Amino acid sequence: MSLENKVAIVTGAAQGIGFAVAKRFVSDGAKVVIADIDDAKGEEAAEDLQTIGEAMYIHCNVAERLDVRNMVAETLNAYGDIDILVNNAGIVIGSDFLELEEADFDRVLSTNLKGAFLCSQAVARHMVEKIEGGGEPGCIINMSSVNSVLAIPNQIPYCVSKGGVSQLTKSTALALAPHGIRVNAIGPGSIMTEMLSAVNSDREARQRLMSRTPLLRIGEPAEIAGVAAFLASQDAGYITGQTIFADGGRMPLNYTVAVPDGD
Numbered sequence: 001m002s003l004e005n006k007v008a009i010v011t012g013a014a015q016g017i018g019f020a021v022a023k024r025f026v027s028d029g030a031k032v033v034i035a036d037i038d039d040a041k042g043e044e045a046a047e048d049l050q051t052i053g054e055a056m057y058i059h060c061n062v063a064e065r066l067d068v069r070n071m072v073a074e075t076l077n078a079y080g081d082i083d084i085l086v087n088n089a090g091i092v093i094g095s096d097f098l099e100l101e102e103a104d105f106d107r108v109l110s111t112n113l114k115g116a117f118l119c120s121q122a123v124a125r126h127m128v129e130k131i132e133g134g135g136e137p138g139c140i141i142n143m144s145s146v147n148s149v150l151a152i153p154n155q156i157p158y159c160v161s162k163g164g165v166s167q168l169t170k171s172t173a174l175a176l177a178p179h180g181i182r183v184n185a186i187g188p189g190s191i192m193t194e195m196l197s198a199v200n201s202d203r204e205a206r207q208r209l210m211s212r213t214p215l216l217r218i219g220e221p222a223e224i225a226g227v228a229a230f231l232a233s234q235d236a237g238y239i240t241g242q243t244i245f246a247d248g249g250r251m252p253l254n255y256t257v258a259v260p261d262g263d
């Protein structure tokens, strides 16, 4: 198993893409911490994964420095190490630009961008200390989005936050490269989770989405987990500072795809 004896923290792993990543990591042999703010779903997710391997839930609001510090301390206490961090926790708040509230802008940026910074710094401090003591370097994976590059007019804080995640990925990759710690990102397109459920249940919105998706289907969380498993593995040992887009072909597409009627 490729992640045997590794310890991973996955933020926002109570459901959706984060849960799929946590499940894949446990299946690959890692001990996994599910860090989330939804205690009921987080505990349930950990119990579910305990049937296939080692997992635990820790309450952590990634936007709160003390929560993050506590999450790192509790993980070290329970599993003695941290090899992999996946900064996956993220939220969307849609609003027309002219109506957008300052508090909503701050909330999205605090979770999606500042949260990734706080977790990366806290975990990297542990990783660097470990390396200086002769330990193996670990890696960090940020959950970005196609919206780190493309833009949506009524999702401004989200797009800004993911653009920031792209630069966070590059700059922390450079900062941590001297220690051998790799930092990469995944840029999902449209993936079947709660975040996407509103779009998927609206036929017109789904057609719009498909017209920008050459593979003509919504992606599965497990398909993002597969990319995370690759980036966390030694097969990706020479990759750092990159965002891998798993988006059904959206990024290379100019214009739109002809969508068959009735799909």
Ligand SMILES: NC(=O)c1ccc[n+]([C@@H]2O[C@H](COP(=O)([O-])OP(=O)(O)OC[C@H]3O[C@@H](n4cnc5c(N)ncnc54)[C@H](O)[C@@H]3O)[C@@H](O)[C@H]2O)c1
Binding pocket: 011, 012, 013, 014, 015, 016, 017, 018, 035, 036, 037, 038, 060, 061, 062, 063, 088, 089, 090, 091, 111, 115, 143, 144, 145, 146, 187, 188, 189, 190, 191, 192, 193, 194, 195, 196
């Ligand atoms: N679903 C998609 O189509 C899609 C596309 C591109 C990128 N992404 C990104 O993937 C990540 C996961 O998305 P998802 O679709 O699985 O979302 P989701 O809403 O299903 O799950 C998000 C999880 O994050 C947790 N969370 C929210 N705020 C938190 C905080 N402050 N601290 C800790 N946990 C918090 C939630 O409780 C939830 O469990 C996000 O970063 C999102 O931006 C998703």
